[in-house]
Amino acid sequence: MIQNVAVIGAGSWGTALASVLADNGHQVTLWVRDPKQAEAITTTHRNEKYLPGVELSARIAATSDIHAAVHEKPIVLLAVPSHAMRQICRDLAPSLASDVLLIHAVKGFELGTLKRMSEVIQEEIPFEISSRLAVISGPSHAEEVVRRQPTTVVVASESESSMLRSQDLLMNRNFRVYTNPDLIGAELAGALKNIIALGAGMSDGLGFGDNAKAALLTRGLAEISRLGLKLGAMPPTFAGLAGIGDLVATCTSKHSRNWRAGFLLGQGKKLEEVLQEIGMVVEGVRTTQAADVLAKREDVEMPITHVLYGVLFEGKDPRQGVEQLMGRLKTYETEYLNPDHV
Ligand SMILES: NC(=O)C1=CN([C@@H]2O[C@H](COP(=O)(O)OP(=O)(O)OC[C@H]3O[C@@H](n4cnc5c(N)ncnc54)[C@H](O)[C@@H]3O)[C@@H](O)[C@H]2O)C=CC1
Numbered sequence: 235m236i237q238n239v240a241v242i243g244a245g246s247w248g249t250a251l252a253s254v255l256a257d258n259g260h261q262v263t264l265w266v267r268d269p270k271q272a273e274a275i276t277t278t279h280r281n282e283k284y285l286p287g288v289e290l291s292a293r294i295a296a297t298s299d300i301h302a303a304v305h306e307k308p309i310v311l312l313a314v315p316s317h318a319m320r321q322i323c324r325d326l327a328p329s330l331a332s333d334v335l336l337i338h339a340v341k342g343f344e345l346g347t348l349k350r351m352s353e354v355i356q357e358e359i360p361f362e363i364s365s366r367l368a369v370i371s372g373p374s375h376a377e378e379v380v381r382r383q384p385t386t387v388v389v390a391s392e393s394e395s396s397m398l399r400s401q402d403l404l405m406n407r408n409f410r411v412y413t414n415p416d417l418i419g420a421e422l423a424g425a426l427k428n429i430i431a432l433g434a435g436m437s438d439g440l441g442f443g444d445n446a447k448a449a450l451l452t453r454g455l456a457e458i459s460r461l462g463l464k465l466g467a468m469p470p471t472f473a474g475l476a477g478i479g480d481l482v483a484t485c486t487s488k489h490s491r492n493w494r495a496g497f498l499l500g501q502g503k504k505l506e507e508v509l510q511e512i513g514m515v516v517e518g519v520r521t522t523q524a525a526d527v528l529a530k531r532e533d534v535e536m537p538i539t540h541v542l543y544g545v546l547f548e549g550k551d552p553r554q555g556v557e558q559l560m561g562r563l564k565t566y567e568t569e570y571l572n573p574d575h576v
Pocket residue numbers: 243244245246247248266267284313314315316317318322339340341342374375376377513514515517
């Protein structure tokens with residue numbers, strides 16, 4: 235069934251998802267903060283700032299009026315940076331239909347509260363939304379999605395019907411959507427992998443090779459899963475598209491902003507200049523901050539995250555960080571094979 239869908243956020247991911255929806259025949263209203271950018275997208279069918287050179291469907295119309303964007307829309311998809319999520323939910327809540335299906339595509343935590351995005355959404359929407367809330371996660375660079383290159387993702391929700399509706403809405407021959415009932419795991423895996431992508435980029439920027447990168451991916455997965463499970467994720471989710479799938483994509487892709495930020499840091503640039511140079515959201519930076527606090531709170535060992543925190547926020551030299559990781563006390567590979575593990 236053709237739907238009217240609002241997509242909130244016209245960065246690269248919101249625009250790419252709008253494009254998938256339009257390919258599926260849906261009418262899309264794309265909300266963007268800047269009125270000039272809204273007009274340019276609607277009239278030129280391009281979003282040159284975030285996805286240069288890509289022609290967008292005429293079924294996508296942009297607006298900078300958030301109330302008009304969501305008013306009477308049965309489906310709203312949120313694709314904004316994590317730091318903007320609470321305010322945007324607050325802004326759009328008064329105009330939201332009470333039976334709306336909300337899907338979010340955001341990979342991060344709220345820094346001050348350390349909450350997941352679905353928790354932030356539920357706090358700001360003034361009616362019961364958990365049964366109509368889903369998350370989309372998985373290996374999906376906007377630059378490839380918008381060019382209709384084969385992509386697989388997962389939609390997760392506590393509600394089977396919301397999951398199936400989201401799957402039907404987004405799935406097509408280029409964009410394969412799996413369902414997963416583990417909403418917490420899909421959110422945590424999608425956010426936490428960005429930390430490891432920063433590390434993988436840094437390793438490349440330092441001139442290290444495939445051995446180092448493979449080590450980061452593997453040991454990185456071990457520590458982000460450890461935190462994820464402690465926070466309520468189900469183990470298979472970290473072995474799936476939202477976990478290892480997105481970890482591989484983000485740690486090895488030229489499109490990844492997190493990988494690139496790490497690469498530039500590894501080459502000796504300072505965080506501020508790196509973020510300025512990239513000019514798009516690098517979620518892993520805030521997520522490293524959040525995860526470092528969460529790891530302490532939950533008593534979970536996350537050595538890679540902690541070293542990255544030092545490099546990002548305490549002026550630690552990346553090479554010194556590598557020495558610190560390689561010089562850790564000898565240990566077992568997995569706690570499950572450790573005789574002390576009960
Ligand atoms: N780009 C990608 O390939 C993918 C991105 N994501 C996630 O999607 C989310 C959005 O990322 P992108 O679209 O890539 O970001 P982006 O950097 O391409 O665009 C961010 C958009 O948000 C707007 N924005 C920034 N601060 C804002 C604020 N305070 N209030 C309202 N709008 C604000 C910007 O103007 C811009 O339109 C992130 O959590 C990211 O991790 C997830 C999967 C793929």
